[in-house]
Amino acid sequence: xxxxxxxxxxxxxxxxxxxxxxxxxxxxxxxxxxxxxxxxxxxxxxxxxxxxxxxxxxxxxxxxxxxxxxxxxxxxxxxxxxxxxxxxxxxxxxxxxxxxxxxxxxxxxxxxxxxxxxxxxxxxxxxxxxxxxxxxxxxxxxxxxxxxxxxxxxxxxxxxxxxxxxxxxxxxxxxxxxxxxxxxxxxxxxxxxxxxxxxxxxxxxxxxxxxxxxxxxxxxxxxxxxxxxxxxxxxxxxxxxxxxxxxxxxxxxxxxxxxxxxxxxxxxxxxxxxxxxxxxxxxxxxxxxxxxxxxxxxxxxxxxxxxxxxxxxxxxx
Amino acid sequence: xxxxxxxxxxxxxxxxxxxxxxxxxxxxxxxxxxxxxxxxxxxxxxxxxxxxxxxxxxxxxxxxxxxxxxxxxxxxxxxxxxxxxxxxxxxxxxxxxxxxxxxxxxxxxxxxxxxxxxxxxxxxxxxxxxxxxxxxxxxxxxxxxxxxxxxxxxxxxxxxxxxxxxxxxxxxxxxxxxxxxxxxxxxxxxxxxxxxxxxxxxxxxxxxxxxxxxxxxxxxxxxxxxxxxxxxxxxxxxxxxxxxxxxxxxxxxxxxxxxxxxxxxxxxxxxxxxxxxxxxxxxxxxxxxxxxxxxxxxxxxxxxxxxxxxxxxxxxxxxxxxxxxxxxxxxxxxxxxxxxxxxxxxxxxxxxxxxxxxxxxxxxxxxxxxxxxxxxxxxxxxxxxxxxxxxxxxxxxxxxxxxxxxxxxxxxxxxxxxxxxxxxxxxxxxxxxx
Numbered sequence: 001x002x003x004x005x006x007x008x009x010x011x012x013x014x015x016x017x018x019x020x021x022x023x024x025x026x027x028x029x030x031x032x033x034x035x036x037x038x039x040x041x042x043x044x045x046x047x048x049x050x051x052x053x054x055x056x057x058x059x060x061x062x063x064x065x066x067x068x069x070x071x072x073x074x075x076x077x078x079x080x081x082x083x084x085x086x087x088x089x090x091x092x093x094x095x096x097x098x099x100x101x102x103x104x105x106x107x108x109x110x111x112x113x114x115x116x117x118x119x120x121x122x123x124x125x126x127x128x129x130x131x132x133x134x135x136x137x138x139x140x141x142x143x144x145x146x147x148x149x150x151x152x153x154x155x156x157x158x159x160x161x162x163x164x165x166x167x168x169x170x171x172x173x174x175x176x177x178x179x180x181x182x183x184x185x186x187x188x189x190x191x192x193x194x195x196x197x198x199x200x201x202x203x204x205x206x207x208x209x210x211x212x213x214x215x216x217x218x219x220x221x222x223x224x225x226x227x228x229x230x231x232x233x234x235x236x237x238x239x240x241x242x243x244x245x246x247x248x249x250x251x252x253x254x255x256x257x258x259x260x261x262x263x264x265x266x267x268x269x270x271x272x273x274x275x276x277x278x279x280x281x282x283x284x285x286x287x288x289x290x291x292x293x294x295x296x297x298x299x300x301x302x303x304x305x306x307x308x309x310x311x312x313x314x315x316x317x
Numbered sequence: 318x319x320x321x322x323x324x325x326x327x328x329x330x331x332x333x334x335x336x337x338x339x340x341x342x343x344x345x346x347x348x349x350x351x352x353x354x355x356x357x358x359x360x361x362x363x364x365x366x367x368x369x370x371x372x373x374x375x376x377x378x379x380x381x382x383x384x385x386x387x388x389x390x391x392x393x394x395x396x397x398x399x400x401x402x403x404x405x406x407x408x409x410x411x412x413x414x415x416x417x418x419x420x421x422x423x424x425x426x427x428x429x430x431x432x433x434x435x436x437x438x439x440x441x442x443x444x445x446x447x448x449x450x451x452x453x454x455x456x457x458x459x460x461x462x463x464x465x466x467x468x469x470x471x472x473x474x475x476x477x478x479x480x481x482x483x484x485x486x487x488x489x490x491x492x493x494x495x496x497x498x499x500x501x502x503x504x505x506x507x508x509x510x511x512x513x514x515x516x517x518x519x520x521x522x523x524x525x526x527x528x529x530x531x532x533x534x535x536x537x538x539x540x541x542x543x544x545x546x547x548x549x550x551x552x553x554x555x556x557x558x559x560x561x562x563x564x565x566x567x568x569x570x571x572x573x574x575x576x577x578x579x580x581x582x583x584x585x586x587x588x589x590x591x592x593x594x595x596x597x598x599x600x601x602x603x604x605x606x607x608x609x610x611x612x613x614x615x616x617x618x619x620x621x622x623x624x625x626x627x628x629x630x631x632x633x634x635x636x637x638x639x640x641x642x643x644x645x646x647x648x649x650x651x652x653x654x655x656x657x658x659x660x661x662x663x664x665x666x667x668x669x670x671x672x673x674x675x676x677x678x679x680x681x682x683x684x685x686x687x688x689x690x691x692x693x694x695x696x697x698x699x700x701x702x703x704x705x706x707x708x709x710x711x712x713x714x715x716x717x718x719x720x721x722x723x724x725x726x727x728x729x730x731x732x733x734x735x736x737x738x739x740x741x742x743x744x745x746x747x748x749x750x751x
Contacts, residue, residue, distance in 0.1 A: 065750040068414050069439055077750075084746040090739060091724055156581050171577075178524060178581020180731065263524055267580050267727045282411040284719035286750050 055298065061291035068287050081292040092293075095270035098184060099300075102191070102271070103252035110192040111248050114199025119229070121200070122207045136201050138194040147261035150190050180268025187269060190258050195251060199244055206240035207233070242312055246305065253301045272297045368398040369652040372422035372644075374409030383672035384426075390668040391659045397652040417441040423647030424656055429463040429638040430711030431551060433473050435751070436642075437466035443648025444470035445657060452661035455680040459705040463638055474640050474661045476669060477676035480695050481531050481635040481708070482622045484591060484605055485598040486614070489516075495597070501539070501567065501626045508574035511597040520596035521575035522587030523730060526723035529579075530709035532571075532600055533726060534635050537564045539626035543633040543704040550712035552748045557741035565735050567626060572733055579730055602637070602708075603695055607675060618691065622698055634702035637711060638679065716747045 028036070065077040085092050117135055121128045138146070153160050154176035167173040176186045210233050218228040234241070256273040259265045265274030276297060279290030375384050381403060388399045402422055409416070409426075416425075417436060427433060436442045449471040453461065456475065464473040490496075493514055498504040508518035523529045538546045541560045548554040549561070576582060576590065588608035590596040599605060600623070609615040622631045641660055647653040659665040663683040670678050670687065677696045678685070688696065699705070710718035721743045729735045 067439075067751045069418060069441075080746065084743070088739060088742040088746060090728075090736070156578065157586070175578045175581035178578055180580070264526070266526055266724055267524075270724075278720050279716070282719075283413075283715035285414070286716045286720070286747055288750055289747070 058291045058294050058298075061287055062295045063288075065288045068285060077288055081288045084289060085292050085296065089275075089289075091270045091275060094268075095272050095275055096300075098269070098271050099253060099255070101184065102188065102255050103249065105188045106191065106195050106248050106252050110195040111199050111244060113192065114196040115203050117196060117200040118203035118207060122204060132201070132204065135197045137197070139197045139201075143257050143261060146190070146194075146258065150186075150258075150262075154186055177262050178267070183262065183268050187258050187262060191251075191255060194258075195248070198247070198251075202240055202244060202247075203237070206237040210236050242308075245308060249304050249308075250301075253297065272300070367396065367652050368400065369424065369647070369650050369656060370400045370402065370422035371653075371656065372409075372416070372425035373401055373403045374406040374426045376403050376405045376409070379673045379675070383669045386672050387660060387665055387668045388656075390664065391656055394659065394664075395652070395655055397655060399652070399656055417644060421644035421646060423650045423653035424641050424643050426639065427473070427642045428707065428711055429473055429475065429640065430707035431713055432711060432715065433464075433642065434466050437470070437472040438468070441645055442466075442472050443643040443645055444468075444472055445474070445643055445648075445654065446471050448474065448654050448658045448661065451658055452680075455661055455663065455682065457681070457700065457702075459699075459702050460638065460679055463705055463707065464640075473638075473642050474657045475638045475679040476640040476660055476666060477673075478636045478638040478679055478699060478705075479603045479676050480620075480622075480698050481535070481600070481602045481637075482620050482698070483598045483600050484603075484618055484620055486591065486594055486617050487619045488617050489594045489597070490619075497621045498624045501624050504624045505570055505574075508571070508597070512574060517576050517590060517596040518574035518598070519571065519576070520587040520590045520599040521579040521730075522582035522584045523579045523727060524581055524583050526727060527710060527718075528584050528587075528601065529726040529730060530718065530722060531602070531635060532568065533564065533722075534706055534709050534712075535600070535623040536567050536626065537561075538633045538635075538706060539623060539628065539631075540564050540567055542628040543706065546633075546706060547712065550709060552714070552717070552744050555741050556744055557738045561737050561740075565729060565737075568729070569733050572730070575730075580727055604675065606691075620691070620694060620698070629703070632701075632703040633706060634698055634704075635706045635708060636699050636702070637708045638705070639676075640679075714748055714751060716750075717744055721747065 062081055063077060063079070064074050065080070066074045121131055121135075125131075141149075151159070156162060156173050156175050156178065159176070161176065162173045165174070174182065177183050214232055214236060215228055218232045223231065254273055255271055256265075256277070259269040259271055259274060260277075262269060265271055265278070272293060276290060276293045278284055279286050279293060371384075371388070373381070373384055375381050384401065388401060391397070392399060404412075413427075413432075413436075418441065427436075433442075437444070444466070449461075449464070452474070456464070460475050461471075464471050464475060466472045493510075495507060495510070498507050511518035521529075521532075534546065537549065540563055541549075545554060545560060549556070554560075576587065576596070579587075584601060584605070585608055587596075587599055587601070588605050591599040591605070592609050592611075592614050603620070606615060606618060609618060622634065625631055641657050643653055643657060660669075661680060663678075663680050666678040666680045666683045670676075670683070674687065677688075677692065677699065685693065685696065706712060709722060713722070721740065725735060725740060
């Protein structure tokens with residue numbers, strides 16, 4: 001996207017000050033230009049084919065009803081798919097709420113935990129590498145393994161958690177996955193377990209990049225550790241913070257895997273991404289409705305990402 | 318693989334079928350068939366040939382070997398050659414749209430019900446009335462009805478089926494002096510007694526969402542009759558009417574006696590409750606017996622049909638049927654038809670049953686000496702049934718079953734309420750898309 005804005009603004013600027021344009025271009029040899037053109041064109045083309053064309057098609061399909069067989073079966077459907085989703089489909093609004101809850105939970109709990117871990121592990125304590133590996137491991141584990149691990153914790157009759165609570169096998173045993181008031185929190189704990197490790201690694205890299213003389217200067221000025229961190233270190237890590245914010249938003253919008261392995265995203269674990277899959281893949285396929293949900297997810301994702309990125313880049317420029 | 322691809326490409330240019338598809342369906346259909354042509358083993362020579370292809374979703378070890386045994390018996394008998402393409406069964410089921418539009422095998426594994434009639438109606442399956450002229454005598458009226466498309470032609474050859482009903486442990490019942498309930502009221506009285514005795518009266522497990530559909534199907538068939546159930550699942554009847562509300566009112570009387578934490582249990586865990594004698598009975602398909610590896614427990618399991626409520630006694634039975642269909646292309650292949658015909662005979666089904674004993678043969682006259690007394694009882698229930706339903710997710714639009722009914726029934730299990738007006742609104746939107 002950055003490519004497009006740059007490309008679009010270059011000629012406009014050129015019209016205003018032709019002298020500057022000539023000077024800038026004269027610095028590039030013919031070969032440079034060709035290389036640049038190829039480097040921009042190929043990613044753009046890939047982006048077009050894999051992202052923009054399917055996006056446009058999804059928007060189109062969200063306004064039709066189609067059984068997925070012959071093209072002659074496509075019928076215009078107006079906004080009927082949207083009224084179905086917004087008015088008649090009882091899972092939609094809970095799913096949206098769950099996505100918002102997911103975002104808030106990751107932003108307020110999981111990300112700070114990751115930051116805290118990073119700060120602790122940055123203190124040159126003994127065996128820091130081992131701790132780092134342990135906390136980062138969840139990010140690398142495969143989906144199936146994660147499912148097995150949390151099943152071991154949460155299983156109602158055989159799980160570790162109910163065993164520790166002493167309720168295992170009794171009627172008081174907490175139904176972590178089956179009780180729709182509880183299971184979203186169980187899933188969020190599992191999501192935090194992964195997200196915190198991810199955030200930790202990014203912040204660790206960021207902390208290593210902070211110039212030590214800044215800390216020295218701060219302590220000379222009489223700042224305590226907390227003041228130093230929030231007034232000096234965190235602002236210096238601004239590029240990392242941007243990445244973290246974007247990652248947190250994206251992770252909460254595309255959250256899918258954990259709820260899907262728990263119970264395929266039903267019974268209190270509905271998320272928009274799960275609903276999209278339900279209506280687009282497999283036997284329950286209803287292309288119009290699935291595309292509608294996908295378009296809604298797209299719009300929801302675009303709002304925070306675009307507003308945040310545009311604000312950030314404007315400030316940087 | 319390469320030669321396969323080449324021959325398929327040749328086929329596309331040669332065959333009338335594909336040329337017509339090109340003209341009528343436009344570029345897309347052609348593109349789809351070209352894409353699908355890249356999958357291995359798509360094509361067969363034209364009619365009158367002695368070879369045929371068979372697409373199988375029976376990917377588990379036992380059913381896979383069972384179909385291999387059928388094919389071996391068929392090849393020995395007819396001299397024709399059958400080439401099998403086995404696909405993991407979830408993938409097979411999920412990709413059936415693309416598969417049937419692309420370059421499908423001549424015959425393929427499928428099941429009776431709405432989805433059979435749907436593809437038949439879309440012209441993606443070939444009618445096999447000529448096969449049924451020869452094998453029709455082997456099947457009961459209920460099975461013949463289940464093999465018929467909306468246009469009155471036959472499209473399906475049943476292989477095996479299995480009934481749904483209540484399973485219980487004889488020893489537990491004998492110790493407490495319980496008797497099999499014939500009426501719904503008796504079922505409730507019995508449940509009350511079991512609850513007082515410290516049992517979970519009716520094991521119930523709905524974490525996966527689909528098992529609850531079996532209870533819905535039975536209460537609906539017993540309350541409103543088989544025809545209403547079929548019309549409702551095909552959405553020829555509205556969901557927003559008193560008859561549907563009656564079903565849930567009846568079910569509500571059972572709710573206090575079902576496992577309280579059903580939404581966290583898988584059907585295997587439900588079976589465990591029954592096997593350990595903690596639950597009095599369990600409404601499920603007869604595949605529940607697969608869970609009882611202990612031979613003494615297995616021998617202790619018995620079955621009774623869902624009790625009578627208001628209509629038709631207990632003559633309607635839920636017994637999903639698996640079998641074979643012909644693709645549009647397979648309709649012109651005589652060996653494929655002979656293969657289906659063979660599976661519709663006692664000899665063919667015996668070959669299958671010899672390997673996979675967990676289901677019941679559907680053809681009359683098949684040698685049932687391999688049946689246990691328990692199997693015989695199950696077979697009698699199906700044999701005496703006037704009408705056979707296929708389970709909700711086979712009788713209804715899959716989107717209705719998976720995306721609407723699962724959450725709706727789970728909600729009902731939680732608080733005993735259901736919004737039938739909303740069910741109707743959703744059904745209207747989803748069925749219209751087909």
